Amino acid sequence: MAAGTTRRRNPAERALEVREAAKTLALTRGLAAISLRNLATHCGVTAPLIAHYEPNMDALVASTFAAIAEQEIAEVSLHALAPDDALDQLRALISALADPARDNVGEVWCDAWSLGRKNDPLAEAARHSMDSWHALAIGIIRTGQNAGQFAAIAPERAALVLFALVDATASYQLVNFRSRETRDTLVRETLEDMLDVSLRINDDARNPSTKPTV
Numbered sequence: 001m002a003a004g005t006t007r008r009r010n011p012a013e014r015a016l017e018v019r020e021a022a023k024t025l026a027l028t029r030g031l032a033a034i035s036l037r038n039l040a041t042h043c044g045v046t047a048p049l050i051a052h053y054e055p056n057m058d059a060l061v062a063s064t065f066a067a068i069a070e071q072e073i074a075e076v077s078l079h080a081l082a083p084d085d086a087l088d089q090l091r092a093l094i095s096a097l098a099d100p101a102r103d104n105v106g107e108v109w110c111d112a113w114s115l116g117r118k119n120d121p122l123a124e125a126a127r128h129s130m131d132s133w134h135a136l137a138i139g140i141i142r143t144g145q146n147a148g149q150f151a152a153i154a155p156e157r158a159a160l161v162l163f164a165l166v167d168a169t170a171s172y173q174l175v176n177f178r179s180r181e182t183r184d185t186l187v188r189e190t191l192e193d194m195l196d197v198s199l200r201i202n203d204d205a206r207n208p209s210t211k212p213t214v
Contacts, residue, residue: 015053017043022054022064027104031111031122034061062121065112069129072105077136086144091199093140094191097166098184106170113167134159141195151196158194165190 009017021042025033035057036047043050054060080093096102109126116123137159144150169183188199 011053014049018050018053019060019064019067022060023068026061026064026068026108026111031061031065031108031115034064058119059121061115061119062125065108065122066125066129068105068108069112069125070132072102073129073132073136080136080140085149086140086147087149087197087199089140090137090144090191090195091201093137094162094188094199095201098180098187100180103173106173109167110171110174130163133163137162144195144197149197151194153194158191161194162187162191 018039021039022034025038025042029038036050039050039054040047076093076096079096080089083089083092112122112126116126134156138155141150141155141158145152145155165187169187172178172183173180192199
């Protein structure tokens with residue numbers, strides 16, 4: 001290839017480039033930044049070329065969100081389920097959800113709830129990912145209950161409360177409402193009260209399995 005020339009990308013490579021550009025825009029500028037103009041600028045091509053590969057921006061926003069959310073769920077699930085003990089799994093889950101490194105993904109979630117009001121595919125993708133999060137927490141809580149570690153509360157309710165708080169505090173973070181420590185403590189202590197267990201690392205003081213029998 002002559003010096004100074006650029007190899008022309010084949011259709012599969014170009015389509016992948018556009019999808020990766022959409023993810024980058026979402027994670028750095030938000031889902032609302034995914035547009036023909038911004039994608040064209042990012043990829044160094046024309047807007048009509050972007051439209052050739054992605055003619056429906058609503059669908060691209062939805063698929064971009066889904067890709068980001070599914071990757072996060074897979075990563076956190078792998079981390080949370082690594083311990084054998086359900087109590088340690090729940091601790092690992094809450095720790096991962098509170099990780100500041102995931103703040104940009106939390107912002108993408110906030111965008112999804114807002115933009116999903118007028119983007120049905122995005123709303124459907126958000127509901128699907130929320131169901132996946134709930135299933136992860138329900139499985140951990142149910143396992144812990146079977147082992148006598150957690151209080152006998154409905155696992156579905158506990159999971160719903162957990163992610164209602166996680167999602168609310170993600171919104172709080174956008175406008176710096178309360179400190180990170182306060183927000184994280186709200187999530188952890190609420191689950192502790194519901195499950196009658198300590199979720200602090202290396203603290204089993206409230207673990208029913210360690211309480212003396214009467």
